[in-house]
Amino acid sequence: MNASSLMSGVLAPVVTPFKDDYTPDRDRYLKHCQWLAAQNCGLAVFGTNSEANSLSIDERMSLLDMLVEGGVDPTRMMPGTGCCSIPDTVKLTKHAVDHGVGGVLMLPPFYYKNVSDEGLYRSFAEIIERVGDDRLRIYLYHFPQMSAVPLGIELVGRLQEAFPSIVVGMKDSSGDRENLEAMLRTFPGFGYFVGSEALLLANMRAGGVGCISATANINPASIDGLFQKWKTDEADALQESLNQVRGTVQQFPLVPALKTIISHYGSDSEWNRLRPPLVELDDTQGEKLIVDLQAIGFEMPGL
Amino acid sequence: MNASSLMSGVLAPVVTPFKDDYTPDRDRYLKHCQWLAAQNCGLAVFGTNSEANSLSIDERMSLLDMLVEGGVDPTRMMPGTGCCSIPDTVKLTKHAVDHGVGGVLMLPPFYYKNVSDEGLYRSFAEIIERVGDDRLRIYLYHFPQMSAVPLGIELVGRLQEAFPSIVVGMKDSSGDRENLEAMLRTFPGFGYFVGSEALLLANMRAGGVGCISATANINPASIDGLFQKWKTDEADALQESLNQVRGTVQQFPLVPALKTIISHYGSDSEWNRLRPPLVELDDTQGEKLIVDLQAIGFEMPGL
Numbered sequence: 001m002n003a004s005s006l007m008s009g010v011l012a013p014v015v016t017p018f019k020d021d022y023t024p025d026r027d028r029y030l031k032h033c034q035w036l037a038a039q040n041c042g043l044a045v046f047g048t049n050s051e052a053n054s055l056s057i058d059e060r061m062s063l064l065d066m067l068v069e070g071g072v073d074p075t076r077m078m079p080g081t082g083c084c085s086i087p088d089t090v091k092l093t094k095h096a097v098d099h100g101v102g103g104v105l106m107l108p109p110f111y112y113k114n115v116s117d118e119g120l121y122r123s124f125a126e127i128i129e130r131v132g133d134d135r136l137r138i139y140l141y142h143f144p145q146m147s148a149v150p151l152g153i154e155l156v157g158r159l160q161e162a163f164p165s166i167v168v169g170m171k172d173s174s175g176d177r178e179n180l181e182a183m184l185r186t187f188p189g190f191g192y193f194v195g196s197e198a199l200l201l202a203n204m205r206a207g208g209v210g211c212i213s214a215t216a217n218i219n220p221a222s223i224d225g226l227f228q229k230w231k232t233d234e235a236d237a238l239q240e241s242l243n244q245v246r247g248t249v250q251q252f253p254l255v256p257a258l259k260t261i262i263s264h265y266g267s268d269s270e271w272n273r274l275r276p277p278l279v280e281l282d283d284t285q286g287e288k289l290i291v292d293l294q295a296i297g298f299e300m301p302g303l
Numbered sequence: 304m305n306a307s308s309l310m311s312g313v314l315a316p317v318v319t320p321f322k323d324d325y326t327p328d329r330d331r332y333l334k335h336c337q338w339l340a341a342q343n344c345g346l347a348v349f350g351t352n353s354e355a356n357s358l359s360i361d362e363r364m365s366l367l368d369m370l371v372e373g374g375v376d377p378t379r380m381m382p383g384t385g386c387c388s389i390p391d392t393v394k395l396t397k398h399a400v401d402h403g404v405g406g407v408l409m410l411p412p413f414y415y416k417n418v419s420d421e422g423l424y425r426s427f428a429e430i431i432e433r434v435g436d437d438r439l440r441i442y443l444y445h446f447p448q449m450s451a452v453p454l455g456i457e458l459v460g461r462l463q464e465a466f467p468s469i470v471v472g473m474k475d476s477s478g479d480r481e482n483l484e485a486m487l488r489t490f491p492g493f494g495y496f497v498g499s500e501a502l503l504l505a506n507m508r509a510g511g512v513g514c515i516s517a518t519a520n521i522n523p524a525s526i527d528g529l530f531q532k533w534k535t536d537e538a539d540a541l542q543e544s545l546n547q548v549r550g551t552v553q554q555f556p557l558v559p560a561l562k563t564i565i566s567h568y569g570s571d572s573e574w575n576r577l578r579p580p581l582v583e584l585d586d587t588q589g590e591k592l593i594v595d596l597q598a599i600g601f602e603m604p605g606l
Contacts, residue, residue: 022389022429053414056390057360084387086325086579087359109580110414111356113449119580126325126579146416148451149580276389276429277412277422277452 006137006168006191007102008209010200010224011078012036012216013047015258016055016063018273024055024063028271030070032217032262035303037072041220042212044105046080048146048173049214049255054275057088061095074100078212082107082141086123090130103137103191105171105212110147117155128163136166139191143173150174153186160187171195171212181206197223198246201239204230214254218261218300219245248292256281257289264290265300309440309471309494310405311512313503313527314381315339315519316350318561319358319366321576327358327366331574333373335520335565338606340375344523345515347408349383351449351476352517352558357578360391364398377403381515385410385444389426393433406440406494408474408515413450420458431466439469442494446476453477456489463490474498474515484509500526501549504542507533517557521564521603522548551595559584560592567593568603 014033017025033043045067046052046060055063060079068074081092081104089106096104106127108120128136140159144150151170159167169191172180177199184192184207192208194200200211200223216223219242226238249257256274260281263272272280281289317336320328336346348370349355349363358366363382371377384395384407392409399407409430411423431439443462447453454473462470472494475483480502487495487510495511497503503514503526519526522545529541552560559577563584566575575583584592 048414053387054389054412056388056394059388059390084356085359085362086357087362091359109357111351111449112580113451115580116582119582122579122582146414148416276426277415277418279419279422279425 006209007042007078008191009040009042010197010210010216010220010227011042011044011193011212012220013044013049013080013212013214015217015255015262016050016052017271018275020273022275024059025270026063026066028268029063030067030072033067033072034070036217036220037076038302039220040224041216042076042078042102043072044078044080044212047105047212048143049217049258050080051255051275051278052080054278057083057091060092064096064099068099075102077101078103078105078139080105080107080141082109084109084111086126086130089127093127093131093136094133097131097133097136100135103139103168105139105141107141107143107147108149108151110149113148115149117152117158120149120151120155121158124159124167125162128166134165137168138166139169139171139193140167141171141173143171143195145174153183156183156187160190169193169209175199177202180208184208196246197226197242200226200242201230201235214258215246215249217258218249218265219298244296245293245298248296248298249289251292252281252285252289253278260286260289261293261300262303266303309512310345310381311494312343312345313500313513313519313523313530314345314347314496314515315523316347316352316383316515316517318520318558318565319353319355320574321578323576325578327362328573329366329369331571332366333370333375336370336375337373339520339523340379341605342523343527344519345379345381345405346375347381347383347515350408350515351446352520352561353383354558354578354581355383357581360386360394363395367399367402371402378405380404381406381408381442383408383410383444385412387412387414389429389433392430396430396434396439397436400434400436400439403438406442406471408442408444410444410446410450411452411454413452416451418452420455420461423452423454423458424461427462427470428465431469437468440471441469442472442474442496443470444474444476446498448477456486459486459490463493472496472512478502480505483511487511499549500529500545503529503545504533504538517561518549518552520561521552521568547599548596548601551599551601552592554595555584555588555592556581563589563592564596564603565606569606
């Protein structure tokens with residue numbers, strides 16, 4: 001495996017705009033992806049913050065087709081493809097690999113709880129065998145607060161050993177700094193992304209490769225700025241500045257907050273719509289969010 | 304709405320047999336459904352214990368088609384149709400209603416956690432509107448330990464008020480007796496099933512209508528016996544006897560335990576296979592389970 005071909009840097013779990021009948025708004029989606037890509041932001045389409053688990057398999061495939069046809073570079077994409085059932089995960093993963101994506105972000109099957117490492121291993125192994133494609137690059141998605149199915153060191157080790165050129169990295173959204181440091185000590189060179197830019201500097205210093213963060217949807221250039229300069233004297237100050245924006249946004253539920261922000265800064269109320277079971281911020285929350293962002297001088301140039 | 308048309312009694316969340324390539328074993332599945340139906344057991348196909356969340360949408364629809372074509376009475380079926388995404392839930396629900404099922408068992412969208420009642424209400428309302436069929440009968444599926452998305456009294460009340468002829472009941476797998484009693488006090492006449500026969504007598508005395516229990520896969524006639532005689536002097540003793548079997552089985556994870564039992568009593572090792580992420584019991588567990596069942600005189604006549 002050519003290490004230089006692996007993904008790194010800043011990716012956004014791209015938020016998905018919806019029309020008033022809750023169908024994906026393809027034009028706004030493509031435009032947002034192009035805005036992100038223009039700022040050197042990779043596209044982790046169909047992540048948690050994309051409301052991807054509220055989309056059908058067909059909707060996800062159709063949106064990915066549309067992005068590639070629209071000229072977005074697939075090598076900078078890491079679509080989420082992990083579903084509850086093996087056939088669904090295989091279908092999405094094959095489709096993404098055939099588009100030449102840089103990698104896929106794979107949740108474990110997340111309905112059944114307290115499952116064994118053996119069961120999770122069999123699940124990932126079966127998926128890898130059914131996809132049967134050497135181009136496959138899997139980033140395991142560890143997000144115990146949402147999936148309620150954690151991916152521990154033993155399981156990761158077993159998967160890496162069995163599929164060294166395929167299981168190449170991880171997205172860790174646990175927010176647990178000790179976990180990321182333990183993983184990177186155990187698996188040096190693993191393609192380790194943190195799920196929030198608040199841990200970007202810690203991750204890079206521990207040997208990680210970047211972050212896949214919700215707030216990259218609205219603050220991509222600044223987050224990429226830290227990624228570019230993490231070895232410099234400016235790094236701690238840049239991290240501090242990112243934390244200020246992040247802290248302001250995450251006063252509120254993330255997906256509705258992001259859509260409120262894009263809607264406001266893009267002067268486009270159509271963006272402020274979520275597919276159930278998520279709901280938009282109420283007016284008081286939305287106003288406070290924008291006032292607080294303005295107070296710290298936040299802007300979204302070029303949106 | 305004609306109350307007599309509503310479902311009641313004992314239903315099994317039918318376990319799903321798999322071939323060695325993990326595809327559903329259609330012949331064994333039909334045979335098991337026929338064995339259950341012959342003992343007056345309703346079929347909650349595609350429930351948690353059916354490994355339904357490890358099946359694709361197409362697999363579920365194809366199995367339901369096969370059962371109906373195989374002569375199984377759809378009015379005694381309550382297929383699970385609740386998925387993470389609205390389009391998937393609508394597709395499965397429409398398909399089931401078109402087959403004339405007695406009702407559908409609907410999980411809330413279960414990926415996103417800590418969602419609001421407003422978001423859950425919008426989700427169920429959107430599904431009901433898109434299905435758009437007066438024959439639809441929804442049993443809400445409350446299973447916080449597995450779905451991690453509880454369905455509370457306020458939400459249930461709002462749904463019942465908005466869709467009184469459609470949201471007709473609930474399956475409560477929480478095991479929380481206070482919850483079932485509070486629900487039935489608040490909504491007298493609600494079609495309330497408990498998720499374990501251990502609470503069957505309590506549920507009937509509180510005004511409920513039956514149980515949908517994993518162990519009905521192996522002990523249907525005895526559980527139906529209590530349902531038939533719950534008003535008699537024998538009821539407490541029958542409940543005690545059911546609890547003994549239940550307690551023996553749930554020493555181990557339920558789905559693998561059920562498959563071990565069917566495999567043993569049916570002398571058919573092909574039954575003892577699970578789709579990942581679930582795994583079969585190990586030999587020591589399996590042997591202990593069978594020895595313990597034999598010690599209490601458990602049998603599966605006619606299997």
